[in-house]
Amino acid sequence: MQDRPSNDAAAARILILDAVSVRVDQTTLLSGIDLQIRSGAPTILMGPNGSGKTTLLRLMMGLIEPSEGKMHFAIPPGSPPLRRAIVFQKPVMLRRTAAANVAFALVAAGHVSDPETINRLLDQAGLLALADRPARKLSGGEQQRLALARALARDPDILFLDEPTASLDPAQTKAVEDIIERVAEAGVKVVMATHDIGEAKRLAGDVVFLSKGRALEHTPAGSFFRQPATNDARRFLIGELVL
Secondary structure (H helix, E strand, O other): OOOOHHHOOOOOEEEEEEEEEEEEOOEEEEEEEEEEEEOOOOEEEEOOOOOOHHHHHHHHHOOOOOOEEEEEEOOOOOOOOOOEEEEOOOOOOOOOEHHHHHHHHHHHOOOOOOHHHHHHHHHHOOOHHHOOOEHHHOOHHHHHHHHHHHHHOOOOOEEEEEOOOOOOOHHHHHHHHHHHHHHHHOOOEEEEEOOOHHHHHHHOOEEEEEEOOEEEEEEEHHHHHHOOOOHHHHHHHOOOOOO
16 A cells, blocks of 8 residues: 555644543543644544544544643634534434435535535435435435535535444445545545444545554554554454454
8 A cells, every 4th residue: 555645744734632631420532642633635543442433533523522632723823713524423314305405404504505506415425316315215325425415515624424334335335435535635634433444445544543542553544554553553453352
């Protein structure tokens, strides 16, 4: 695998986490996270179940606050806040058509909900022919692509994805990955959690490996998959249980 340019020193920093921890009651979910998320190819979060991937995504999305440390966006003074969107592993479909789901997302984001924009977003997700189908009657893969279309209705600068292909068959997985690649190529920063090592190799510019709520590695994808620096990462990549 070739190292991609997203971790080049010239790539712009867009999100910085400085010694961030998250606790709920007496349970520590994230501990001492230091990360710089840069523009470019997707940043992939990897690690065993319970390692903190979903919590980290929710934190970066702004759905939860750090218990300690700071998180901020590296944008010029006076610039508008970066727009963020998130897609969860099991999205909830509104009880209306696919087109109406996208229309709702546009209005919620403060955008004009016109047919041209709705059709463009549906077409981007490969769902234009299903515009009038009830969203809850779509297949699992189609619903996930509709969730992506709704997220893109926010015109995000950063798109967070929480294992969006975890329950999909290979054909639907490829359809979702194709959307992710096109979105990243268009300049949207993608930060995505996945357990699928093959998927991570296909998409990643850089990898953050988490274990027990700590970010043990953050390195270009090629380096991570060729020679992980920690024993936990090595065990994870060969399929051993990491506790």
